[in-house]
Amino acid sequence: MSTFKTNIWRNVAGIVAIIVIILCFMLFSNFANTARLKSNVKALTTENATYKNKLGTETTRNERLVMTVGELKQNVINKDEKIKVLTKGFAKVNTIVTTKTTTTIPGMTIPFEKPVPCNFVREGAIFRDWFSMGYKVDSTGITFKPTVIHGEQISITGFKRKWLLGKQTAVTEVTNINPFTKTVDVKSYETTVPKKWYDSKLLWLSAGLITGALIIN
Template identity: 35%
Template structure:
């Protein structure tokens, strides 16, 4: 067997090992995404005493993100337009519900009266009652949808990359006062570097050729 064939066979073996590992990764990822896609929201009381909503996350490539998520939602498509690369998207619905808010006047009004009614708007609704003693608001309901996008932005094509998190609310009465966004960086271990495997392949090829 000539040296060139030995080197070709070695590279084919290495390529096959890499392909098998890649196939296994996508297979596991498909199973996990299938489970996550069927998951429902779970609520629990967290360590600081408030309620947390939890659900499994989908794991997709950037191409899958565009095809399966962004392109199917017109609002998401518009919100992600300014990102060079999207790293994560969180979209959730929330509502503010308050049963009753009652305020009594410090000094009662001399005349006896009572007024009541309903206010219904796209972004809020409630019932109200007012009399000589004070006023009461009940069944207050405020809906909102929030979209959180973390991704990479560039000022121009070859500009410096910056990781940015943006939060958008559908309800115009909702405002965001503070954001703290942290991304964990996990550098690839040295044994996963492509140039290390290339060097190993070349070294093995040289050894075989001798």
């Protein structure tokens, strides 16, 4: 009878140990998820920061939103028709970066070799979806006012495969929404980030089963 009770208590202790280890894993995961959500809230309320870099040009920086696959699909892909279309060919999407730019070309004056023997002035402006410019023509030459060109890019990194069970290839695709802009070269680099030792479901499950088995035996 005493041996029977001992075995029961060992079995109960083993089950409790497994449950405790699983709860610890869930607790660690919850802490990590809470930290991620707090970081995302901060990123949403942080404005773009522009600064002059060591190359002498401008760099614009913003904090990155980190989402699960489901969150990315629900909050980004399904809410933007352009992104939805561009991500259809991906087996897995890792990152989506949207960029908007404004290019300003300084104005210039082109004088005529010989003034036109007539006094006149014609001036105006052209406004299109992707650019705007002003001009002035008189008897001495043509003056172009600053030209403003608007740009928009969608950059997607992830994996593509030629068929359902085919080999996955890591790719980066850059799409210009401005039809007058052409990308002439793309190079993409990525580092692999090793997971922390405790960030593994298999590790925690194995630890729970081993601990439970040792207690039971």
